[in-house]
Amino acid sequence: MTENLTGAGFGRLEFRDPERIAALRKKISQLCRNVKKPISIMHVCGSHEQSIARFGLRSLLPPELNVIMGPGCPVCITDVPEVDEAIAIARQGAIVATFGDMFRVPGSCFSLEQVKAQGADVRVVYSPSEALKLALESKGEVVFFASGFETTAVATAAVVLANPPANFSVLSAHKYIPPVMEIVAEMPGTRVEGFLAAGHAATITGWGVFERFVSRHKIPVVTGGFEPLDVLAALAALVELVVAGEAAVENAYPRCCTKEGNLAAQKLLWEVFESEGGMWRGIAHVPNGNLRLRSRYRSFDSRQRFDLTPDLCQEDSLQPLTLECICGNIMAGIQSPKDCRLFGMECTPQSPVGACMVSAEGTCKIWHEYGGHLIIAE
Amino acid sequence: MQRAPVKGSRSGAMSHKKVLLGHGSGGKLMHELIEQIFAPELLGSCRTQLNDSALMEINGSRLAVTTDSYVVDPLFFPGGDIGKLAVNGTVNDLSMVGGRPLALTAAFILEEGFPMEDLLKIVASMKEACEMAGVNIITGDTKVVNRGKCDKSFINTTGVGIVEPGVDISADRARPGDLVLVNGDIAAHGMAILSARQELDFEVPIYSDTQPLHLLVADMLSASEQIHCLRDATRGGLASALNELAIASAVGIRIYEDQLAIQDEVKGCCEILGLDPLHVANEGKLLSIVAAEDAPTVLAAMRANTAGRQASIIGEVVEAQAQRPLVVMKTTVGGWRIVDMLAGEQLPRIC
Known part of the structure; x- marks a missing residue:
């Protein structure tokens, strides 16, 4: 079935x-019309x-089909203490290199952007290898404040394995998506009848990684790519499964994603990282949700190298507005920015006010x- | 539908304790800086910040005046250099109020140790650009600062032009029913600068679109008396220019993605970097809002000029919805989305 949906149309360079688009739109509408109740699909990726x-796809979907974004923004779910750790390191005089969005995400009192304006050396990089290059060119400590899901973590792992200089270390805020899907599926306020899984993450992990989730929660999962046709094809496959009452994993991104995934990348990932439980901002404690450097790579682990007692707030800049922010509920799929x-x-x-409004991957x-x-x- | 944005107590230039790069981006932060800090203190009752040039009336003649500083990095890039930019940019700002450029001034801030050879190249390029634009530099200034106290070379140019009687072009003149025209493909300048920077090695050369637009504007003005708005889509890109016009005129604007021209290599690089081509700077592209009945004539006049060969009608002006001057775009796949002004900094020192 998936082949029929995705096969022929994907010959073009641009999807x-x-x-x-019109054909998939019609198919989704017909499927939705046959069920009497609304259908709720969650995706877990800022790129989705x-x-x-960006393409205005919701305006092409029938009103019965509700597509919501879950905890799919790695910057948004980076916990406040993780940002505080990066700030503490920057204030100790190290160069902190990080992705553009992490630059602005608020910690307890400040963001890295604000700390930079106060004189700390914070650099925005496009890739972990750019951070490594900084370390090679610099005499002082260079810390890569690493964020992102299992896809991005592979690139960080590759840098750690590339024999980096002694002044290079990684402050990992990497997260692992499969465990949080379980948390969200079990949240009382969330009604999710199908998950649209991120095609790029599944390209690394393989779509087989979702089989356990599907058998435990009886919720279908379909992997999808990021072009408009990819998204609509995956949604059509999901709606079909939901309507048929079938809990299964399907792959609507066959041009990149396989069942077993990228084994070489997985080897790199799990060679360097291990999963452990930790807080996701606005969500909950997620068992196995954080990716941390294994002890055999502790010499490149910033947490082993720096004093990470977070700086005391120098001024009372905690915003009362923060109390009204509903980012947590938005990431859990319970509310939308409109609420x-x-x-x-x-x-x-x-x-x-909230992290979801900071990151390019944040819902708000x-x-x-x-x-x-x-x-x-x- | 979302609620209309209002200025909350937290938002705005005053909420930042220090100047951020985003305050110079041509987007929202810069607008806040101008509206909340510069305009109230320095501009008084003058509302000229609406337009690319100010208008002064002297003995019945209307003069257009504008000033601009150029800090582009690198100084030399595919398709141009800081000198060419400094002339064309100011000539274009004059043209955007319908002004015929008369003369420019040029002020240089140079870093100690700056190679004389590079300075000669910049001056030669300015001379050539002035000849193309038919203007002279009539006065100037030179300052040299200690090594490390400025980056190589900054240039300021001020321009004066004359606006003929009957020409009335202003950002607040767009009316529902008017059509929106652009003189060609977008986003080339920003991507040319980005590709010229060392950190990104694109294999395909992308050339800046820097060019003077005064002759194109003259042709458009001869073709129609109903050109309501002109705007140079520089920093902040086409999106910021569209939003500025929508806000100034209190109207909505709808554009159609399939009518926008973007070179393949520019589109490709934008996709790779996750940049919206609508936010990427241009240095030779203007946005024009024209009464619908005159749009075909203006379009023909634009296409007859070398600076407007690829001109197209990209959208229309509509009533503001719920009093919100919203710019929306119908995407290539048929969905609608908001086209917002660039927020913060996309790329510092683009011009």
Whole structure:
């Protein structure tokens, strides 16, 4: 079935063919019309939300089909103490290299951006290897503050295994997605009838990784890519499974993703990292949700190298508005940015209250930029 | 539908204790800086910040005046250099109020140790650009600062132009029903700068689109008396220019993605880097809002000029929905999305 949905149309370089979009749209509408109740699908990836919002895909879906974003933004679920650790390191004089979005995400009192304006050396890098290059060119300590899911973690692992210089270390805030799907599925307020899994993460882990989840929770999972046709094809496959009452894993991203995944990458990942329990901001304690450096690579683990007592707040800059932020509920799929009193008012990309408004992968930022569900009368 | 954004107590330039790079991005932060810090203190009742040039009336003649500083890094990039940019950028700002450029000034801030050879190259390039634009540099200034106190060379140019009687172009003149035109493909300048920087090695050369637009504007003005708005889509890209016009005129704007021209290599690089081409800077692209009945004539005039060969009608002006001056785009797959002004900094020192 998946082959029929995804086969022929994917010969084009760009997966945006209007005719095929129209065909998938019709298929989804017909499937939804046959069921009497609304269907709720959750995706767990900021890139999926980017694609859905940027191409206005929700305005192409029937009103019965509700596509919500779960905890799919690695920056958003980076916990406050993790940001505080990076800030503590930056204040000890090390160069902290990190991805652009991590630069602005708030810790207890400050963001790395603010600490940089105060004089710390914080650099924005595009890749872990760029951080490694910084270490090779620098005499002082260079710390790569690493964020991202299992996909990005592989690139970090590769750098750790590339015999880095002694002044290089990694402060890992990497997260592992499969365990959090279990948490979200068990949350009382969440109603998810199907998961759209991130195609790039599944390209690494293999779609087989979801079989255990499906058999335990009886919720179907379909892996999908990020072009508009990819997303619609995966949604069509999911709706079909939901309507048929079938709990199974399907792969709607066959051009990249296989059942066993990228074994070489998995080997790198688990050689360097191990999973352990930890807090995800706004969600909960997630057993096995954090990726941390194994003890045999402790010499490259910033947590072993620096004093990480978080700095005491120098001023009372905790915002009372933070108490009104509903990012946690948004990431759990219980509420949407439309339900937030602060959205677009006090909370904007220029002065974000919650992490979801900071990151390019955050639901609120994406909805603010593109409109999450825009209906335009033509 | 989302609620209209309002200025909350936390948002705005005053909420930052220090100047951020984003305050110079041409996007929202810079607008806040101008509206909340510069304009109230320095501009008084003058509302000229709406447009790319200010208008002064002297003995019945209307003069257009504009000033711009250039800090582009690197100084030399595919398709241009800081000198060419400093002339074209200011000429274009004059053109955007319908001004015919008369003269420029040029002020140089140079770093001690800056190679004379590079300075000669920049000056030769400015001379050539001035000849193309038909303007002279009539006065200037030179400052040299200690090594490390500025980066190589910064240039400021001020331009003066004359606006003919009957020409009335302003950002607040867009009306529902008007059509939106662009003179060609977008996002080339920003991507040219990015590709010229060492950290990103693209194999495909991308050339800046820097060019003077005064002759194109002159042709457009001869073709129609109903050109309501002109805007140079520089920093912040087409998206910021569209939003500025929508806000100033209190209207909505709808554009159609399949009508936008973008070179394949530019589109590809934007996709790889996750940049929205609508936010990427241009240095030779203008946005024009024209009464619908005159749009075909203006389009023909644009296409007849070398700076407008690829001109197209990309959208229309509509009533603001719920009093919100929203810019939306119908995507290539048929869905709608918001086209927001660039928030924060995409790429520092683009011009």
